[in-house]
Amino acid sequence: xxxxxxxxxxxxxxxxxxxxxxxxxxxxxxxxxxxxxxxxxxxxxxxxxxxxxxxxxxxxxxxxxxxxxxxxxxxxxxxxxxxxxxxxxxxxxxxxxxxxxxxxxxxxxxxxxxxxxxxxxxxxxxxxxxxxxxxxxxxxxxxxxxxxxxxxxxxxxxxxxxxxxxxxx
Amino acid sequence: xxxxxxxxxxxxxxxxxxxxxxxxxxxxxxxxxxxxxxxxxxxxxxxxxxxxxxxxxxxxxxxxxxxxxxxxxxxxxxxxxxxxxxxxxxxxxxxxxxxxxxxxxxxxxxxxxxxxxxxxxxxxxxxxxxxxxxxxxxxxxxxx
Numbered sequence: 681x682x683x684x685x686x687x688x689x690x691x692x693x694x695x696x697x698x699x700x701x702x703x704x705x706x707x708x709x710x711x712x713x714x715x716x717x718x719x720x721x722x723x724x725x726x727x728x729x730x731x732x733x734x735x736x737x738x739x740x741x742x743x744x745x746x747x748x749x750x751x752x753x754x755x756x757x758x759x760x761x762x763x764x765x766x767x768x769x770x771x772x773x774x775x776x777x778x779x780x781x782x783x784x785x786x787x788x789x790x791x792x793x794x795x796x797x798x799x800x801x802x803x804x805x806x807x808x809x810x811x812x813x814x815x816x817x818x819x820x821x822x823x824x825x826x827x828x829x830x831x832x833x834x835x836x837x838x839x840x841x842x843x844x845x846x847x848x849x
Numbered sequence: 850x851x852x853x854x855x856x857x858x859x860x861x862x863x864x865x866x867x868x869x870x871x872x873x874x875x876x877x878x879x880x881x882x883x884x885x886x887x888x889x890x891x892x893x894x895x896x897x898x899x900x901x902x903x904x905x906x907x908x909x910x911x912x913x914x915x916x917x918x919x920x921x922x923x924x925x926x927x928x929x930x931x932x933x934x935x936x937x938x939x940x941x942x943x944x945x946x947x948x949x950x951x952x953x954x955x956x957x958x959x960x961x962x963x964x965x966x967x968x969x970x971x972x973x974x975x976x977x978x979x980x981x982x983x984x985x986x987x988x989x990x991x992x993x
Contacts, residue, residue: 698861745862
């Protein structure tokens with residue numbers, strides 16, 4: 681049995697990473713120093729690690745979640761804002777595992793709309809497939825849709841209140 | 850792969866949503882707690898207005914009525930307005946307190962379920978909000 685200890689450092693507090701190992705999500709835990717740690721046990725000699733940034737707007741039922749949030753938060757008043765920049769992490773690597781315990785530390789660079797996402801520290805052999813920060817167009821479009829719907833709602837609400845007040849007066 | 854810590858993507862997205870809901874409930878509980886406190890503060894401000902009015906009359910040895918002939922009517926108008934505000938808060942105090950408690954408890958449950966990130970700040974704040982709301986209920990029940 682081989683063990684891979686994974687550590688993600690340098691991520692800002694807003695970023696919640698999704699770690700996928702051979703397509704399955706590996707649950708990572710945040711430690712006291714703000715780094716994410718996860719451990720994986722496998723019989724395989726190589727695993728494919730994929731790291732993405734969790735974005736609420738890329739969820740399957742994003743519109744339903746957004747609608748419920750909007751209603752529960754009294755029409756968006758008490759709602760925490762969605763990530764405006766919609767920057768995603770695109771990182772994929774194949775790690776050749778050694779016998780026993782292997783360590784893999786991924787140091788993330790400052791969040792930006794483009795450029796290299798992270799640097800790796802490990803004694804294992806790795807084959808990098810993707811390593812970049814990029815703006816997700818789908819998430820950006822959905823963010824714009826939510827903003828437009830909110831603005832339209834508030835304009836409609838203001839007109840409705842205006843009509844009601846003028847009728848009473 | 851023999852790994853106990855994997856989860857499907859839909860579940861992870863639902864967890865993110867529950868964290869979002871937790872934050873919304875946290876914001877709501879703070880707002881309704883302020884409304885609860887306004888209920889108590891409005892009664893105190895009513896007393897404060899009358900005390901200030903009496904103090905002004907004593908310190909000016911009654912000359913305030915020469916300087917401002919409508920001083921007393923001003924004082925009663927302000928205290929009437931404050932009394933109306935206090936009556937509104939008194940009428941709805943238990944509704945605000947109930948919303949505060951429900952939202953704060955929901956925050957605790959939803960944020961405590963998130964195993965990936967610790968929401969220490971919000972959890973501590975919600976615990977304090979629950980404490981303040983309970984004290985406010987006791988004080989309000991004793992006073993009104």
